[in-house]
Amino acid sequence: MLAATLDRLREGVLLCRADGSRLYTNPAAETLFRAHPLWSPGLGLALQDMLPPEALQKADAGGTWNDYVPFGEGRMLAARLSLCSEGGSHYLLLLQDPGLVRDDQDLLRRHAELNVRLTAAQEKLLQAEKMASIGQLAAGVAHEINNPIGYVHSNLGSLQEYLSSLFALIDAYERALRSPDPRAQLAEIDQTRERLDIDFISRDLPQLMTESREGIERVTRIVRDLKDFSRSDRDNSWKLADLHAGIDSTINIVWNELRYKATLEKRYGELPLVECLQSELNQVFMNLLLNAGQAIAERGVITVSTGQQGEEVWAEVADTGAGIPEEMLQRIFDPFFTTKPVGTGTGLGLSISYGIAAKHHGRIEVESKPGEGSRFRVVLPIRQPQD
Template identity: 45%
Template sequence: MNTESSAASCMALSTAAGSGGTGQVGDGILSLVELMSDALLLFDGHGTVMYSNRAAKVLAQVLSPQDGDVRRATLSDWHPHLIPEYALDICRDRGSWSGEVELGAPNRPARALLVRIQALGGADAESYGMWVRDVTVEHSRELELNQRNSELEVALAKLGSVQEAVLKSEKLASIGQLAAGVAHEINNPIAYVKSNLNSLQHSTLQLLSEVRARLQGSPTDQEDDIDIDETATEIKELIAESCEGVDRVIKIVRDLKDFSHVDLIENWVLADIHAGLESTLNIIWNELKYKAHIVKTFGELPLIECLPSELNQVFMNILMNAAQALESYGVVTVTTERSNDNVRISIGDDGKGIPEDLLPRIFDPFFTTKTVGEGTGLGLAISYGIVAKHHGTIEVTSVPGQGTLFLIELPIQQPRSPDRKS
């Protein structure tokens, strides 16, 4: 039974007891009322108290302590503001009033009381029953709880910005780690372009002196005698190889630019998922080439509405995980297909797989099975967030010892909603 209804019942019982409910039942009711922990009072229209139970007397002592057993004849002897002035008017009008009353007193802590007044009627004069419950403790607990809640909200907001900062720094760290790989990728072609230029310089000078000697009609030294056709072919090859090297550098730089293009404002555009996958594969080629054979099976895909640089980060995280899961030279598959209004991108590897008990945890921030320095455990957490932002899903299936497959499904068009700038 809730407090209000129990109070109402008690009042009804008191009324019964007070209006002739004599005998065993009446006495029983009165003893019960005396034992209640809530204060009960009966008073008339002038506020003259006709009956108060034991709890009411205790409450009176708490509200306005008095020496000895001073009789409290009226409600204001309990406390001048025990009930608001309008409460009785409402009671006369509607039959009852209830509310919360806060009573302050100098040098005493304020008390919070739940008060309900019920008009009981009467032949000659108005009479009322009043039920009072001291909820000071609950009240202060509620206040404390509210304060804790606001503190928690502040802490949560702070945590949110810390998490954002951590994610940003992780993004920077992984881009930094990639930069080392990319530098290596650029170094290779640059090194052979440089060595080709040295050979070119040597061959060209040789060729020039041969041509000069022949033009002047002076016989050249037998040892230095060169075959002009052979040297010309060599020069052509050196130049072609160097051009290829320079093209490779241009491509890497272009991919890096595409890949690391971080929009300060979220820039939703129509983008080609295949271009994103290709540029990501190029960027992390240094990490993959000695570890895996890449099998690409690209289907027909439309352009999709997305944040391309963020999706590239998802592809990078999953591809890097695949490479790191391979214990020996293996296969990494990248497959795409359209499925109704979505596109599906699956990235698989035949690496060590994920134990069943760890599968539910891999998207948790900071969950990693890698050594310190090798993994921070944020790659998949970031990826999950990015895919969710795209209203997509990311799922994983894995068989320990056989491999892992990540399946990302993204809508071709983003749902229109007020929370998205389009």
């Protein structure tokens, strides 16, 4: 019964005398011995051929010896030699493949190392895709910044002229005050006011300052949105965030890509603060908005909607574009799969978005019909599970 049990083990078991003659060898050990370079059909394989000289000495002294031993070209086995009787008359040798002797702690350690490497690779890929998206939008973002900077620059030129006119009027008043007969200078002041069109300046100057302030605020907002979008969240800190603010900042970045081919409609519902990594969700919203814009050939409508259902919230991007064929719907989240022309898309946007949603214990739902458009809904829990 014991022999039958040992015969089924994947580990090699050998019971032998001190001179190396074998009393018992299970099938797994026989298979290992036949793979050893010193094995021969007539002589077999002696114990001394498999183990270093100190193995028997240490087993005699301490009862056991164990180490890794070379067993053929490029192969290492875990060996454990045990003394079975006093005086070194019988020994039990166990030979095991390293893959069978790694304990749970070793497996957990290696699993943790792989998870760290995988997480680092995912973060690098996510950051690379973010920067690639910003690079793709660079011309549009530059245009969005140049527009307000342009009219602020123009307004500063007008402001310089207005200041010169106002200083000229102030000089006229000062001359009138220094004159022996100030009333005689009133006619000159009236002529100066009319010539410099001070009434128009007094009406236009507040509007000019308001426009300039709005332009600077728009540039500041775009730069802030870019900064929030491009940061990598290296601290991996989950925070309560306003999804509407994240969607609006993302729209602010991609708007130049959408404004000429789509009308944007917002249908926001009441949302609570959501526990999330907001910059990563902004990447999802950007990918969905850009895909919606690229799906529209000439002119269409992009609708951004949000809402809450129980303990979940959702954000949806719908377009009136070309739609996705049914046979492709099963593959749109596969890495490097794209329906766009060669050189237009990387095929990573939706794959990364799917991974981000899964990381948030959420999901992305898709509805699409060719010729009618597509609808992508990101569903997220309001609070992340404690485990």
